[in-house]
Amino acid sequence: xxxxxxVAQAAPRKSHVARGIAFAAxxxxxxxxxxxxxxxxTSELGVPVTWITCVRLLLGALIFLVACLFKNWxxxxxxxxxxxxxxxxxxxxxxGVLLTxxxxxxxxxxxxxxxxxxxxxxxxVVIMFIVCVRVRRWPKPRELFGLVFALGGTFLIATKGNIGxxxxxxxxxxxxxxxxxxxxxxxxxxxKALAKWGSFIVTGLAMLLGGTVATVFIQPWNIPVHVxxxxxxxxxxxxxxxxxxxxxxxxxxxxxxxxVRAGLVGCVEPVSATVISAVWLGxxxxxxxxxxxxxxxxxxxxxxxxxxxxxKGEGGLDGSPDDLPPFExxxxxxxxxxxxxAVHDDFVRFQQVLExxxxxxxxxxxxEKGAKKYxxxxxxxxxxDWGTAYVVTIPERGGSEDEDxxxxxxxxxxxxxxxxDAAYARSSxxxxxxxxxDPPGGEASYAALHWVCVASEARRRGVGMFIxxxxxxxxxxxxxxxxxxxxxxxxGPMRAxxxxxxxxxxxxxxxxxRLGRERRRDVFERIW
Numbered sequence: 001x002x003x004x005x006x007v008a009q010a011a012p013r014k015s016h017v018a019r020g021i022a023f024a025a026x027x028x029x030x031x032x033x034x035x036x037x038x039x040x041x042t043s044e045l046g047v048p049v050t051w052i053t054c055v056r057l058l059l060g061a062l063i064f065l066v067a068c069l070f071k072n073w074x075x076x077x078x079x080x081x082x083x084x085x086x087x088x089x090x091x092x093x094x095x096g097v098l099l100t101x102x103x104x105x106x107x108x109x110x111x112x113x114x115x116x117x118x119x120x121x122x123x124x125v126v127i128m129f130i131v132c133v134r135v136r137r138w139p140k141p142r143e144l145f146g147l148v149f150a151l152g153g154t155f156l157i158a159t160k161g162n163i164g165x166x167x168x169x170x171x172x173x174x175x176x177x178x179x180x181x182x183x184x185x186x187x188x189x190x191x192k193a194l195a196k197w198g199s200f201i202v203t204g205l206a207m208l209l210g211g212t213v214a215t216v217f218i219q220p221w222n223i224p225v226h227v228x229x230x231x232x233x234x235x236x237x238x239x240x241x242x243x244x245x246x247x248x249x250x251x252x253x254x255x256x257x258x259x260v261r262a263g264l265v266g267c268v269e270p271v272s273a274t275v276i277s278a279v280w281l282g283x284x285x286x287x288x289x290x291x292x293x294x295x296x297x298x299x300x301x302x303x304x305x306x307x308x309x310x311x312k313g314e315g316g317l318d319g320s321p322d323d324l325p326p327f328e329x330x331x332x333x334x335x336x337x338x339x340x341x342a343v344h345d346d347f348v349r350f351q352q353v354l355e356x357x358x359x360x361x362x363x364x365x366x367x368e369k370g371a372k373k374y375x376x377x378x379x380x381x382x383x384x385d386w387g388t389a390y391v392v393t394i395p396e397r398g399g400s401e402d403e404d405x406x407x408x409x410x411x412x413x414x415x416x417x418x419x420x421d422a423a424y425a426r427s428s429x430x431x432x433x434x435x436x437x438d439p440p441g442g443e444a445s446y447a448a449l450h451w452v453c454v455a456s457e458a459r460r461r462g463v464g465m466f467i468x469x470x471x472x473x474x475x476x477x478x479x480x481x482x483x484x485x486x487x488x489x490x491x492g493p494m495r496a497x498x499x500x501x502x503x504x505x506x507x508x509x510x511x512x513x514r515l516g517r518e519r520r521r522d523v524f525e526r527i528w
Contacts, residue, residue, distance in 0.1 A: 020255065028271075040234055064244065199247070338392070342384045391413050392411055484524070
């Protein structure tokens with residue numbers, strides 16, 4: 001039957017592992033640049049690392065959030081209503097962004113830079129262990145060899161091959177272990193939030209929270225710092241390249257390539273720091289440094305080898321996200337919520353969501369006239385058969401927090417009819433933005449949007465705005481110039497949503513049915 005054949009096949013999952021490895025490497029290179037800037041500010045300009053930490057986080061957060069406001073402010077507002085994602089971002093901020101800096105700097109203060117770096121990179125072992133346990137597999141040979149080369153290369157570059165340089169007092173060892181787990185938390189915690197909202201929003205909010213907490217406790221305004229043009233220039237470079245670009249690229253690397261590969265490739269940081277320090281600060285490069293760099297290059301080559309598709313249940317943790325542009329999330333690109341044409345098996349749930357809509361109208365004091373509520377079951381079934389009825393779904397969750405890729409739950413419904421609405425032609429009072437022949441006299445140049453309803457448990461999560469975006473996409477794909485709809489006069493929330501999205505009020509009309517019953521509706525249109 002038509003409704004049964006209208007099921008939209010899920011888009012094939014496209015791997016971006018190579019892109020993720022490139023971004024993770026860029027992130028590591030930018031972090032190496034950040035380390036060189038920090039070295040210059042602390043050694044040459046006498047700036048305390050605590051002051052640097054507060055300033056870089058807050059300025060980095062400002063850049064990320066301003067970019068979000070100009071790029072996709074609706075997603076920024078929507079994430080503030082997503083409690084689950086906010087909790088994950090808060091955990092990422094505290095145990096990832098902030099704790100990595102505090103523990104790493106504390107470890108160095110009790111030991112030295114080489115020891116602190118080696119201890120921090122032990123977090124790669126933690127990352128690999130956690131990922132393998134979660135996806136129930138053994139480490140892959142290339143991952144194990146990559147781990148050995150990554151740690152070995154980091155050791156050689158950080159200590160110049162002198163094992164005696166690993167001076168580890170008890171306090172230094174403690175902070176070093178904490179830094180290793182913080183690196184793992186930084187890599188593993190934000191995964192689902194990144195996939196849903198993208199690295200701009202997640203990183204901006206995490207930096208804002210982490211920077212605020214650090215500022216409250218450190219109080220950088222009480223730290224004497226002599227601000228000079230040189231300091232401003234170096235700090236600006238550190239914020240733009242060593243913070244904004246570094247976090248943006250590395251977190252996109254996690255999304256594309258997975259935490260194991262991204263964590264390993266991130267070991268290019270000491271290579272970057274060595275090369276940049278040699279070029280910029282004149283730091284000598286020893287033969288041991290060259291060997292360490294070669295080992296890390298071998299590690300990168302190992303983890304970039306093409307592998308078979310990930311096993312079921314592994315993709316979300318080890319790279320193979322849906323095909324999205326860089327730095328975007330599913331929710332901000334109309335993908336966390338998914339839309340497909342409704343089928344006959346959806347009929348019962350479709351009606352339940354419509355009933356939620358009727359109850360919402362009752363709460364607004366809107367009385368729907370007639371014994372039968374609109375739309376009728378027959379009309380819904382006809383729309384399903386014609387392929388003009390759509391459902392909004394989210395991945396169904398089981399008992400754990402992990403998503404079951406094969407399950408889905410319907411949280412919204414709507415209809416988009418590319419043939420227009422003959423009732424608009426029979427009514428008067430509307431001042432449409434476009435001229436269009438109306439059915440049945442001719443082919444409409446607009447599509448008609450109807451039955452926008454969101455399940456009661458999914459309200460205030462951006463689903464309504466998502467539906468409007470998808471309806472516009474469907475109308476454009478059908479070659480239409482605009483999208484028209486009508487709403488009850490008293491439906492303030494829907495009216496506000498339409499105006500916010502970009503619909504223009506076009507007056508009001510009186511719709512009548514075959515029984516002579518009339519109902520007044522406000523009409524809207526959006527053109528493109």
